[in-house]
Amino acid sequence: MAKQLEKKHPLAARWMHWINFPLLTVMIWSGILIYWSNSVYGIRLFGYELFNFFPPWFYDTLGIPFRLAEGLQLHFFFMWLFAINGVIYIIYTFTSGEWRALLPLPSSFKRAPLVALHDAHIIESKPPQGKYNDAQRIAYTGVILMGAASTISGLAIYKPLQLAWLTSLLGGYEWARFEHFWLMILFVLFFVVHVVQVAIAGWANFRSMITGYDVVDGETGSETEAFAEGEAV
Amino acid sequence: MSEDKEIRLDKVRELLREKGDSVWPGGDENTANAIGEHRSLSEPLSDMEAKRRMAAMTRRGFLIGGVAALTGIFGWRRMSDETKGALLRRTFEFNEKVSQIFFRPTRLAPEFPLTSISADRGNGAEGLEGEFDPAVWTLAVGGLSGRTADLILTLDDIKKLPRTEMTTEFKCIEGWSTIVHWAGVRFSDFATKYLPQTHNGSLPDVANRPQDLLPYVSITTPDEKYYVGWDMPSILHPQTFLAYEMNGAALTLEHGAPLRLASPTKYGIKQIKRIGRIEFTAERPKDFWAEYGYDWYAGH
Numbered sequence: 001m002a003k004q005l006e007k008k009h010p011l012a013a014r015w016m017h018w019i020n021f022p023l024l025t026v027m028i029w030s031g032i033l034i035y036w037s038n039s040v041y042g043i044r045l046f047g048y049e050l051f052n053f054f055p056p057w058f059y060d061t062l063g064i065p066f067r068l069a070e071g072l073q074l075h076f077f078f079m080w081l082f083a084i085n086g087v088i089y090i091i092y093t094f095t096s097g098e099w100r101a102l103l104p105l106p107s108s109f110k111r112a113p114l115v116a117l118h119d120a121h122i123i124e125s126k127p128p129q130g131k132y133n134d135a136q137r138i139a140y141t142g143v144i145l146m147g148a149a150s151t152i153s154g155l156a157i158y159k160p161l162q163l164a165w166l167t168s169l170l171g172g173y174e175w176a177r178f179e180h181f182w183l184m185i186l187f188v189l190f191f192v193v194h195v196v197q198v199a200i201a202g203w204a205n206f207r208s209m210i211t212g213y214d215v216v217d218g219e220t221g222s223e224t225e226a227f228a229e230g231e232a233v
Numbered sequence: 234m235s236e237d238k239e240i241r242l243d244k245v246r247e248l249l250r251e252k253g254d255s256v257w258p259g260g261d262e263n264t265a266n267a268i269g270e271h272r273s274l275s276e277p278l279s280d281m282e283a284k285r286r287m288a289a290m291t292r293r294g295f296l297i298g299g300v301a302a303l304t305g306i307f308g309w310r311r312m313s314d315e316t317k318g319a320l321l322r323r324t325f326e327f328n329e330k331v332s333q334i335f336f337r338p339t340r341l342a343p344e345f346p347l348t349s350i351s352a353d354r355g356n357g358a359e360g361l362e363g364e365f366d367p368a369v370w371t372l373a374v375g376g377l378s379g380r381t382a383d384l385i386l387t388l389d390d391i392k393k394l395p396r397t398e399m400t401t402e403f404k405c406i407e408g409w410s411t412i413v414h415w416a417g418v419r420f421s422d423f424a425t426k427y428l429p430q431t432h433n434g435s436l437p438d439v440a441n442r443p444q445d446l447l448p449y450v451s452i453t454t455p456d457e458k459y460y461v462g463w464d465m466p467s468i469l470h471p472q473t474f475l476a477y478e479m480n481g482a483a484l485t486l487e488h489g490a491p492l493r494l495a496s497p498t499k500y501g502i503k504q505i506k507r508i509g510r511i512e513f514t515a516e517r518p519k520d521f522w523a524e525y526g527y528d529w530y531a532g533h
Contacts, residue, residue, distance in 0.1 A: 003283035007273035018298065022305065038408030068407065069526035073321040076328055076528070100270040108264050114256060122246060128257050130265025130272070137264060160404070161342045161497055161533040162335055168343060173402055173410055207287070210294035215287060218277040 002218035008131060008208040013098065016089045017209065023082045026074060027150075028184055033071025036064050041181055053181070079154065086147045101131040103141055108134035119197075143190050146183055153180040318526075329530035338470050342497035342533070345400045350480055351411035355487045359521060360459025361507055367491040370455070376447055376513030378428040378437045383510070386427075388491050391475060394418040394426055399472055406500040406522075406531065415495040417476035421469045429513035443469055451518030452494065455509030462518030467498045467532055475508070500531045 009017075036059060042052040059065050093099050104112075115135035117123045127133045132140065156167040156176040170176040198206055208214040257263075278286070312320075372391070373383040400414040421439060424446075428437040431445040439446065443465060450468050453460040467473065473496035477484055484490040489506025496504055502522045512518075523529040 002277035005275040077324040100268050105264050128263040130270040211290035215283050
């Protein structure tokens, strides 16, 4: 049976995706080194703290305490690389036309819950998709927006006088720090879901983020049907 | 999952099976079609050829990715502490240059109503240990225009300068902040009265030609155990004070009596308490926390 190779992820997008992984890891790690010196956030319900970010065992296991200066050094070095990589990605996505595969439409928000039902094996038929399905479009656009929000809230904490207008737009210095922290938690949650979904989707999907290509069935693969066949996460 | 729930889920499944693919809207309702996403497919290939090409690309991808990852990890690991330290310190200095390009003395930190003043919070006792009597305190000032020896001032001399107040956010580099009401004199008023030397021999003009002044200020505690360095633009910012009152009362010893620096332009580590000596200087002054790897500039 004839096969076709389908170009999934362009070289530039693959590089930026994989470069972002260690950069974001270092940003989160150094961010926690900084956060330790004033670790005040938690999940509270009716005035009772259910969980404190972070418990002592977490800090001690990872050797985090008393590394504020190191955290600041790393954070303010790697912030440049993280921001530059992100800005280039956004410019690239819009100029290359890749945004067509990425952005959700308003109707995507109606279909995304159905995709989740499919993932939970409640809906058996496969969701229609190009490179990504509607849930993925929302998630991957969302994570880019989170990157932008992290950069902006970070700037608001970093230069709260010279960028006072930005800091006050985010609700003030204390709120900006709070937002910056929760964006980090969201990134970690995104990472966990992303890795689980990739593991479920399997080798061919993972490989396409390395090679850029996926193999599709050349004979039965009429365009719409092949679109419906996609299993990529 | 309870049996009850399982039965209900089965019913949902059955209903959805009846609907079949019609769960999903087709044609232009499909996001990929509606948004005009294009596919990019190769010419038809035999199974063997497709497999061969994918295997080659996979090998290549993992090889390049692996080399890049190992270069990154081992490059960073093998970099000596000295090189790494220099790289990160230079990054602080680079960030400082970028910050100074965007710095405008006209931009002010937000002020807060007196009702929002926070509970008192103290931190850092370096330079505050030992016996000290604020009543016999004097301030030494070096690097003044037309002088070689230090000028010695009293608190009364400082209080003769225009009294100014502000209620601003005090930010600790640890990540916490408090709202504090300060009273004292603007450092720029102090420098207008006690003129610093210039680096080019011109007559000092603090208001109009601050760029001609010596570029740095070094400030130390009387025992010289705590010391900070300031850049001239930040210390001449209208919200940088030589403060003698905090939250409506004279400074306590813990907060730096009788005179300290207060400024929303930099972190608390720079707002030195119990000032003993101020020196205008051409050299970048040493700074207590910068020696522990913190940003010398530490500016907002």
